[in-house]
């Protein structure tokens with residue numbers, strides 16, 4: 001949800017900022033801009049444009065930016081105001097002395113704007129961000145830090161800010177509450193960025209700015225303060241993932257690269273977490289006695305992470321008989337859920353910055369529940385606010401459509417289920433041992449599926465003309481069907497619905513005719529026959545069926561137009577396998593239709609606003 005990168009140092013800021021912006025483009029890509037303090041004139045010079053970073057680069061090629069060693073840039077996902085040049089960041093104050101880039105939403109911007117207008121300030125955009133620039137300008141009397149401090153105390157909402165001022169070349173100010181911002185520590189230069197990939201080729205030393213903190217960056221030092229101006233000792237951490245993780249590595253898109261990373265993600269996780277048949281989740285943050293006492297689990301998450309949570313529900317309930325409820329975080333936060341001291345909240349999030357998920361855990365904590373988060377982004381807000389954190393360590397996910405993070409979330413939920421089984425044994429030990437044995441084979445099974453991707457591509461291309469898709473699954477693969485539909489609609493814009501197959505007759509069957517395709521997720525299980533009955537009903541209405549089935553299932557060929565096989569595994573682990581063909585179907589259809597797979601329209605990677 002918008003990407004910021006800022007630079008202060010001895011080198012020319014522009015190439016560094018543009019390079020960083022490219023790596024943040026997944027966060028928003030409807031308009032972008034850059035501003036630097038010119039060495040010669042001392043003025044701040046800005047270039048902004050509608051469209052993607054390549055459009056900004058084209059603009060700078062035509063209208064060169066002057067040399068400058070302090071600068072700010074931004075790639076936008078519009079919240080307030082259309083995606084056009086005027087609304088693109090960075091934004092000036094009236095005096096054009098102060099320039100800011102912002103990520104987040106200012107909830108009280110209208111009243112602040114009215115107030116500032118009454119005092120003579122002139123606005124040129126429809127954004128909430130311009131209010132911050134004007135407010136800082138309003139308070140500015142020569143002390144930039146003081147003006148930023150006074151301005152941010154008036155803001156309500158979420159923000160990550162970068163601020164520069166023409167009177168102070170060589171100074172960059174940052175502040176955050178509710179939206180992510182990191183500080184990169186370089187040699188003779190320092191940076192701010194919305195996410196680590198933007199600065200990974202510059203430094204591995206980062207400070208994760210906390211909510212309510214601001215920082216003053218110069219080329220040779222970084223000082224961190226509270227919003228009240230009290231200095232704090234910030235921890236400098238070393239980022240471990242390597243630069244290749246944020247490159248396409250020979251693949252045409254990040255999405256397909258990340259799909260291929262899934263075997264390694266699971267292998268790495270199992271190596272770390274499974275010692276023989278013992279599940280090790282030390283960072284869970286709850287004592288054994290607390291885990292034993294859990295009588296209800298709530299999973300809160302959004303989008304794909306919600307679907308992972310739903311698969312987790314089926315798994316955990318089966319192994320432990322602990323009731324698991326699941327809420328879209330945006331619902332949980334407002335519906336006054338019944339949560340008590342023996343309720344465990346599992347918050348699932350790739351980014352750890354999703355506004356609704358954060359609000360949901362705050363609500364749960366207020367009610368006395370313990371929160372364990374399953375998260376991919378190290379040091380994110382969610383991880384800081386949880387009692388325990390189970391990192392998925394899937395590496396940076398750049399494709400906007402989540403793939404490897406989803407698989408990692410499911411796998412971690414299953415591991416958590418196995419850990420809770422230690423206290424509440426609802427399945428025979430022998431069966432759980434079989435689950436663990438099969439779990440260890442998943443990376444190999446993934447590789448088998450990926451080796452057959454050309455066949456999946458063919459099936460996808462053959463079916464890419466359908467104007468509507470239905471995805472059906474039952475039991476633990478009902479979430480898989482939901483996720484398959486979400487993947488397809490978000491990257492190809494084809495209307496797609498995910499349904500529990502048993503619900504088909506209660507409405508969606510009306511959609512089916514020869515112009516619709518139905519993807520039936522039907523691996524071998526005790527409800528396989530039920531899926532076959534659904535497929536017969538679809539065929540009777542001339543619907544075209546793509547079935548995802550278990551290798552060796554010859555029967556299904558009679559019922560489906562196309563069959564994509566996955567290797568056999570334990571029924572409860574099938575979501576970890578069927579996800580891959582579902583992702584690949586969506587990917588190849590979107591490619592066939594010429595869609596922008598990594599940056600689908602209207603979406604952004606991390607949804608830091610409600």
Ligand code: F6R
Nearest residue numbers: 303304305349350351354401402
């Ligand atoms: C879909 C997708 C989104 C996210 C959702 C939650 O491919 O990526 O649905 O899953 O916005 O994001 P996180 O996991 O960062 O909380």
